[in-house]
Amino acid sequence: MEWRDEGIVIGVRRHGENDVVLELLTRERGRHLGLVRGGRSQKLRPVMQPGNAVDAVWRARLEEHLGEYRVEATAMRAARLIDDPAALYGLGHLAWLVRLLPERDPHPALYETLGIVLDALGDVRLAAPLVVRFELAVLSELGFGLDLDECAATGARTKLVWVSPKSGRAVSAAAGAPWRDRLLPLPGFLSAESRGLMPTTEDVLAGFRLTGHFLERHVIDPRGIAPSEARGAFIAAAARER
Amino acid sequence: MPAVTGPEIERLIQLLARVPGLGPRSARRAALQLIKKREQLLAPLADAMRVANERILTCTTCGNVDTVDPCTLCRDERRDPTLLVVVEDVADLWALERAQATNGFYHVLGGVLSPLDGVGPKDLALDRLVARVAEGRIREVILALNATVDGQTTAHYVTELLAPHGVKITRLAHGVPVGGELDYLDEGTLAAAMRQRTAL
Numbered sequence: 001m002e003w004r005d006e007g008i009v010i011g012v013r014r015h016g017e018n019d020v021v022l023e024l025l026t027r028e029r030g031r032h033l034g035l036v037r038g039g040r041s042q043k044l045r046p047v048m049q050p051g052n053a054v055d056a057v058w059r060a061r062l063e064e065h066l067g068e069y070r071v072e073a074t075a076m077r078a079a080r081l082i083d084d085p086a087a088l089y090g091l092g093h094l095a096w097l098v099r100l101l102p103e104r105d106p107h108p109a110l111y112e113t114l115g116i117v118l119d120a121l122g123d124v125r126l127a128a129p130l131v132v133r134f135e136l137a138v139l140s141e142l143g144f145g146l147d148l149d150e151c152a153a154t155g156a157r158t159k160l161v162w163v164s165p166k167s168g169r170a171v172s173a174a175a176g177a178p179w180r181d182r183l184l185p186l187p188g189f190l191s192a193e194s195r196g197l198m199p200t201t202e203d204v205l206a207g208f209r210l211t212g213h214f215l216e217r218h219v220i221d222p223r224g225i226a227p228s229e230a231r232g233a234f235i236a237a238a239a240r241e242r
Numbered sequence: 243m244p245a246v247t248g249p250e251i252e253r254l255i256q257l258l259a260r261v262p263g264l265g266p267r268s269a270r271r272a273a274l275q276l277i278k279k280r281e282q283l284l285a286p287l288a289d290a291m292r293v294a295n296e297r298i299l300t301c302t303t304c305g306n307v308d309t310v311d312p313c314t315l316c317r318d319e320r321r322d323p324t325l326l327v328v329v330e331d332v333a334d335l336w337a338l339e340r341a342q343a344t345n346g347f348y349h350v351l352g353g354v355l356s357p358l359d360g361v362g363p364k365d366l367a368l369d370r371l372v373a374r375v376a377e378g379r380i381r382e383v384i385l386a387l388n389a390t391v392d393g394q395t396t397a398h399y400v401t402e403l404l405a406p407h408g409v410k411i412t413r414l415a416h417g418v419p420v421g422g423e424l425d426y427l428d429e430g431t432l433a434a435a436m437r438q439r440t441a442l
Binding site: 011012013017023045046047049050051073076078079080081082083085088089091092095096099226228229230233 | 262263355357358359362363389390391394395398399401402416428429430431433434437
């Protein structure tokens with residue numbers, strides 16, 4: 001078995017003295033692990049940093065084996081982000097999100113989005129709304145996508161300002177008014193009407209509250225996993241950008 | 243491979259093979275050398291290991307390993323009490339001491355934040371670090387952590403943790419190593435070196 005693909009480094013785990021198990025999000029094969037011989041060498045260590053893009057060749061005798069990677073860096077993002085705390089927290093959170101995906105399950109659209117979000121991480125104002133969108137995309141890929149384009153009650157496609165915390169569907173201002181205390185605010189930049197506009201910090205924080213609710217409801221609680229610690233730190237950095 | 247010696251020697255080989263730098267074959271060679279030089283090497287080594295095992299302590303102040311607590315470095319009155327160097331591991335402390343790179347006191351975190359390995363703030367010696375800084379004698383904390391994503395995430399976390407105490411916080415420079423040739427450096431290191439250039 002052998003294939004070649006592009007990938008983004010998600011994490012690295014030590015294996016013995018000199019080798020590492022590399023975790024990549026690949027374009028065609030999704031989250032995929034493999035052994036890198038000599039991965040702890042001075043030459044390969046800088047490549048094995050989360051966020052970097054690599055050209056990877058995976059080889060194994062049988063498909064179900066861990067296999068071995070041979071990698072070459074194509075974009076060394078980690079070195080650019082390493083001085084920026086917000087970017088590092090963002091990187092940590094994105095890696096946490098990608099790890100929610102099942103192994104060897106392709107998500108090419110998510111791969112594309114991840115590259116875009118990583119390239120924007122140096123500017124937290126630009127990156128924060130993209131991270132919210134990435135969280136929505138991960139929820140969608142996991143089968144818990146939110147419907148933010150149409151009112152669940154009336155079918156209206158305008159003035160959508162709420163989201164039902166149970167169904168994950170948008171609710172219009174008029175239809176949601178009697179239950180406003182129980183609904184989650186839908187920030188404008190996530191609704192079809194205002195998509196593309198640069199959101200305010202308040203909108204971004206509302207976006208994180210929205211995605212945070214559904215991550216907890218559909219992923220963290222059912223799986224019994226610890227929430228992403230980096231997420232809180234990244235949101236705090238985004239909040240400081242008021 | 244079938245065992246060619248008794249279980250005692252096989253056990254010695256197996257244990258030696260777990261030492262960093264030794265594999266099964268080199269462990270076998272090392273064991274054979276120890277057996278051949280039984281009086282000069284095996285007996286003193288066994289004795290030294292037994293004594294070390296009995297006496298080694300982890301310093302309750304800095305986290306270094308020594309046979310006394312506080313450790314020799316923490317007892318050294320010639321060191322600068324206003325300077326604290328934070329390292330990931332005892333190996334890093336020893337490396338800095340070998341290089342005689344600093345005259346400050348040390349603090350060993352015992353790891354770095356790593357979501358993949360499940361290492362969070364509670365797993366590191368951060369409470370002790372904050373307590374040492376809160377004593378008020380320290381003026382500068384040097385974060386001598388690895389230039390990796392995990393190492394620098396930890397450095398930023400520690401910086402935020404110590405911010406209320408008003409101490410100066412610095413970290414090691416990233417850039418061209420001594421003897422390094424620009425042509426052979428990865429672009430990330432080159433970019434970091436360019437950003438952190440200094441005036442001559």
